[in-house]
Amino acid sequence: MKLLIVDDETRTRELLRSHIDWEEIGIDEVRTAHNGVKALSEIQDWLPEIILCDVRMPKMDGIEFAHQYRLSAPQGKIIFLSGYSDKEYLKSAIHLRALTYIEKPVNPVEVRSAVEAAVLLCLEEKKKFTVELQVQKDIDQSLPYLRQEMVRKLISNPASPHVGPAIENQETFLLPLKGPYTVAAANLYWKGIAHPEDFSLHQNIILDMINRSQRFSSLQVIAGFNWHNQLVLIIPGRFGNAYRDGRGTIEELFSELSQIAGEAIELRLGIGSSAGSLMEIPEAYNDAVRISAFQYYHDQNIIFFDSIGPSGSIDTHWDEVRRLRNHLRKGEIEEAKAALKEWTRYARTCMDLDILRLKDTYFQFMLAITETAVQLNLVEHTEDTERRYVWKEIDNIPSLNALEKYVMNAMDELFTAGLGEPKDVNIRKMQMIIRYIHANFHTSGFTIRAIADHVQFSETYLCAYFKKQQGQTIKEYITDVRINKAKELLGDMSMKLFEITVQLGFTDAGYFTTFFKRYVGCTPSEYRERILR
Structure with missing residues (x-):
């Protein structure tokens, strides 16, 4: 805590500064000024909590200085010193919320006691302010x-x-x-x-x-x-x-x-x-x-x-699902699309407000499409996890038009896009995908969606296409890339674990350790020990 002594008498300033053990009562720093003007310059960059101030001084008296001090430190503590018992002065002291008033000649014991009381009051107010801040913070956090x-x-x-x-x-x-x-x-x-x-x-x-x-x-x-x-x-x-x-x-x-x-x-x-x-x-x-x-x-x-208009309900028509599946088996892609468009027109007339029920009808079409693609050896077998992935995509589609477009794109991608293209076209596509993965797997915006956008595929088709071309899922491939890069970086003993974590695109070293152990069978630190052996 800081104390400023303001008095035009050199003897008084030095007596108060040197003959009281300020540190013992919680004062860390003491400065002096010989009048109000000098005191104002002191408080500009160094704002003391406590002022010990003479009333009668040349150039600027203590009352005027205290007025100026109050503008920058409303809660500061002021203790006045004076050899004059002046009623008008006392009124000013009260108006300025002076803590106390000590008559001259000063008694160091009395001054020490007054300043100690000011220190305790400051500490109490700071504690109260801290509590109030915490209470307000808790209130602000709980309001939502x-x-x-x-x-x-x-x-x-x-x-x-x-x-x-x-x-x-x-x-x-x-x-x-x-x-x-x-x-x-x-x-x-x-x-x-x-x-x-x-x-x-x-x-x-x-x-x-x-x-x-x-x-x-x-x-x-x-x-x-x-x-x-x-x-x-x-x-x-x-x-x-x-x-x-x-x-x-x-x-x-x-x-x-x-x-x-x-x-x-x-x-x-x-x-x-x-x-x-x-x-x-x-x-x-x-x-x-x-x-x-x-x-x-x-x-x-x-x-x-x-x-809002009238609404009804819609349920999956299994005959329509079978009709779409039969068109796909025969290679009648346009007929399958026409069947889907017809279903969308029917859905729009029903205007079912149970959107999950509506989405489920399109999910059944998607299952028919992917299962038929598997039967025709166009893609690998669809696992339950991939079904959940398809539902997750459908559940986030914001409109019926977008829902129809999503299923249409799936038919295009699984039954027409790229399947009749020369082998070198597929090689170039795979090169684009793999290069993108290696260049961006560590960045914060890296997602399967970002890869799909880069090669102008949908996420569903990208996953199926990659597995067919590479023989493993795209997630498995990305994991392999990360693990191999991690092993390479761990071989550099000058790199710290958190630096490796950042370079691999992880935000948490603990999660990286868990990830590494799951696929390698040991922690990164244990892997390093094996290298050193």
Whole structure:
């Protein structure tokens, strides 16, 4: 802690500086100044917590200096020294929140005691401030989850006895106590294999960024994920499809939400009906979920509830699956495509709002396509893991048009693309793939999707094509590349393990160790010991 002694008397300054053991009471550094002007220059770069200051000094007295000091250190501690019992001075000292007042001639014991009290007060205030900062940090970190829980309560049971009292705390829950409210539901589609196994981490990041957004806060919007990984927004006010009804505000929210979600996620936002009160929010939420499902049949980023039409249900027609399979067996690719287009027209007339059920019908077509390709020896046998991979791709397709295109591309790639091409064309393609893997396997943006984009294949076709040409899966090949490179780097004894980890594209040395041991049978350190032998 720092102490500045300001006094125009040299003897007093030196007495106070030299004859008190400041370190013993927690003062680490002591400086002096002979008037207020000099003291102001001292505090510019070196801001002391405690000031021991004479009142009567030439050029600038202690009262004026203290005023200036207070501007830069509102919580600083001031102890005045004076030989004058002046009532006006005492009033100024009170106004400046002086800690105490010591009459001259000074008594070092009394000064030491006053400064020690100031030190203890500073320490107590710092401790309190640290606690308050931690409490505020904890509150800030918990706000997204508190608001998510409130969203879940409001869309399921707003009559809960806990909702009413909690919503009155507008600092926490933002929403005004009276409606109307508009409920929106956003579907998040992960592009390519960026789709994470665990949604929770990404959801927490998105909620935290929404919580920090000035736009969302100013509109008093609260957000939370429902139990089906949809992002639900509760927005004060009524919003409709026309700009005069607030569409512009919804577009601004969507734009910021897209930036928050990031490039790896494609966002679709369904705007439900308005709720006049908290009790009507569950109905408005159900409307938002319905319109977000209805949106699957429209290639629009934002769709409003008044756009919704009649809907039915759709189930897999096995005769249609068999018909498509028979066309493929006979080499009637165009006829198979026509059958798929016919199914898409039928799906659009059904307008089933159970999107998983709709996707399953196309998944069955995909299974028929891949199984037929295996029977015709166009690709290797399809394992269960590859089936899950296909479903993962289908589950992240954001519209019916894109879903049809995905299955169409699979037919093209498995039954026509590259299969009739000369051998040297396939060799060049494999060279492109392998060179790309070797050049980029260690980079942060390296994915199977990135490889597929580089050679203009879909991920599904790339996996099948690579296995047919190379005799192993592309994932197995990438693993071999990483292991061989790891062995090469481990042979350089000057390289540290974390440096090797980075060069191989891993973010965590512990994960690299686990990966290496799984495929080599020993840890990187054990492998090095074997080399040294």
